[in-house]
Amino acid sequence: MLKIENLQASVADKPILKGLSLTINAGEIHAIMGPNGAGKSTLGYTLGGRPGYEVTGGTATLDGTDLFELEPHERAAAGLFLGFQYPVEIPGVSFVQFLRESANAQRKARGEAPLSGGEFLKLAKEKAGLLRMDMDMLKRPVNVGFSGGEKKRAEMVQMGILDPKIAILDETDSGLDIDALRICGEGINAIMRKPDKAVLLITHYQRLLDYVKPDFVHVLAGGRIVKSGGPELALELEEHGYEAVAA
C-alpha cells in the first residue's frame, strides 16, 4: 500500500531523513520508534506534504500513486491521514463545519457523491461515540480549549470520519492519561484494523502498543531505519534502550 524507497528529506536545508525505506502492506500495522531527533515526525510531515519539508531524494507511493506529485489535500483525498502530535487550534472554525467540508472535498476529488448534512452528522456521531467524545465538543472551534487528551481523541474521531486507507499517527499517545490511551488505542483498532487499511504508529513508548498490537516494529535513528522486527522488538527497546538495541 505505502512504499517508501530511499527517502531523503531536509528541513531548512538540514538533512533529516537520509535514505529511509519502508513498505507497508494493506492489513498491517507498523510502529516506528526512535530517540528524539531521529526524524520520526519529519517522516510524517514529509509524507503529508507540510511546507518546509523538502524531499531531496527517493520516492513514496500510495497504491502506486507518487505522493510527492500531489498537494497535501490531494494526498488526503488519496487516502493518507496524518494524526498530529500537536493538533492545531483554529478559533472560529467548528469541527463539524470543517470536517464536513473536508470529507466532501475528498469525496468530490474521488468522484463520489457528497454527504448530506444529516448523513454527515450521523457519521460524526458514530465516530465520536467510538472515542467516547460528546457531539457537543465537535460543535466547538477546532481544538480550542481542548485538553491534550481531548485533542488526540478528536484526531481519532476525524480519522474515523475521513476513513483513510493509511493513517500515520505521530505520537498519538503523548499527553494521554491511562484511560484516554486505552480509548484511543481501541479507536485505532476499530477504525483502522481492517484488511484494506494500514497504520504507521510513530511513538516513543511501548504503552500504546499494548493496545494497538503492531505486526512490525522499526527503529529509526539518524534518519534511517536501523533495525526491524516483530512486536518483541518494542519490548526489547523498552527494556534496554535505543542505544543498546540499535547499536
Next chain:
Amino acid sequence: MSALPTRRQEAFRYADLAALEALWPLPVQEIRVAAGEQGASAVVLDGANDAAQDIAITLGDGAEYDLRLLNAGSAYGRILVKVTLGKGAKFHLGAAQIAGGEQTAEIVTEVVHAEPDAVSSQIVRSVLGGKATGTYLGRVVVARGAIGTDGEQSIRAMLLDRTATANARPELEIYADDVKCAHGCAVGELDQQSLFYLAQRGLPPADAKKLMLHAFIAEAFVGAAEEEALTEAALNALDAVL
C-alpha cells in the same frame, strides 16, 4: 471643522483627501443615549462609491451602546466614530474592513471615558488584498478622575498579498489612576500551520483560506442584533476580494 483637513491632522494621516474633498463637509450623525438606556446600530458601507461617515455618540450614566461597522466595497470608505461615556456607561464596537484592488478603507475612533467606571471594548478585523490600504486609528482617552475605567482594543489585520498595506494604531491617553486599559494589535498573514492542518484533512488551499478568513471576520459581529445579516454581507465582500 468645515475646512478640508490635511494629512498633518492625525485622524487624516492615511485618508484619501481627494476622495474626501468630494464628500466634504461631512454631516455629523449625533446619537445620544439617555442615562440607563440602551441602543444599537450598524453602519454598512458596501456601495462602490466613495463614502465617509462621521458619527458622534454620547452615552449618559449607565447607558449602553453597541455599534457595528462593515467597511467594504467602496473605493474610499471612511468611518469616524467619537464616543463619550458617562459614569458606568458601556460601549462596544465590532468592525470589519475588507478591501482589495486599489481600495482604501479606514476606521478612526476616539473613545473618551469622561466619568468613572465606564467600559469600552473595540474589536476591529481587517482583510486586505491587492494594493488596498486598511487603517485603524483608535484613541482611548481616560479623563482625569475617571477611575475604574475598563478600556479594551483588539485590532487585527490580515494581509492576503504582500502589496496590501495595514496601518493600525491603538492609542491610550490616561489621566486617571486605577484604570484597566489593554490593547492588542497584530498584522499578519494566515497561519501556515493551520492551513496545512486543514489541507491534510482534504480541504483545497483556497477553501481552507476562505474558512479561516470567514472565522476571522465573523469575530467582529459576534453577539450583534443583526449578526447573521452582517456576517453574510461581510462574507460576500470577502469573497469578492479573494
